[in-house]
Amino acid sequence: MTTLVAGGAGYIGSHTVYALLDRGEQVVVLDNLSTGIRAQVGEKAAFVKGDVADRPLLEKTIREHGIDAVIHFAGSIVVPESVADPLGYYENNVSKSRTLIETCIGAGVKRLIFSSTATVYAEDASQPLAEEARKAPISPYARSKLMTEWMLEDAGRAHDLRYTVLRYFNVAGADPGGRTGQSTPAATHLIKRAAQVALGRTPHLDIFGTDYPTPDGTGVRDYIHVSDLAAAHLLALDSLRAGAPSTVYNCGYGRGLSVRQVVAGVEKVIGRSLPVKEGPRRPGDPPTLISDPSRIKAALGWTPVHDDLDGIIASAIAWEQRFNS
16 A cells, blocks of 8 residues: 655655654655755655646556555645735645545545645634534635535545545644754744744744734644644544545644743743744734644544643754754
8 A cells, every 4th residue: 555645745744754654654755846845755755746736647656656545735835825825825725636636536546634724713613623613714725725625525425535634733843853844944833933033043033913812912823743743644544544434633732822822932942032023913814723632532542742832842943953054
């Protein structure tokens, strides 16, 4: 059995590739390298440079490598960018996902895992968020993810395709072994940006919004270590291979931390103050996102092992030092 990882040269994708390789899986990575980095793909994985919208290439790759499952990470992920370029996001995240799904069905691939987002939930939904909570995405990015969820749901009913949707909360940290990490220089992830500031590579950390209806006025998020998220993908893959029906899982720790709390955590790890600059809210950012991860824990036995803010921050800083050294 061989797994195709679309977008496997990116942040979460590369961690999942290493997790698959570490347990002896056969892996093929498909990535157009628009944001991914070839050097971060595990050496034991086969690599195909290309786009998920390239149907002939997809068909050839599935056929030649005997692909039995696809993990779909490929897409654009920056919320403010999606507000400025909604049609680009619908093209990259929805139209291309449609091609991938259709090609999988036509080629006989019956298992697919899709990277979705916690931002599909309504701002006024009760926290922590269960998978059944009301959906009302407020950015084109989040809408594009929910549209793809709908496509999978409809395609799963009409065809022999089973899928797992994983709704990510805020992913952070880096591989404990130092093999890969968040490598996009202009990444908007809070802990990534804080690590850059801590190392003096960025003059200050921007705090976007201090007037949210939260305890300290800054946005509250559920931060999950990327290695724990990679482990969730492997459990989802095993479940699909064992015949589990299509489903959706939240991926988070069930713990909310504000931007100011994360800044304090970074300051604790580095032992000094972090220069910050407060500014207005970014378009498309909800005030609070906290997961209810009880479903994935009960169904898949997912047990986080990196649920420690200090450790998440330390791994991000260690990777930033190594990546830019």
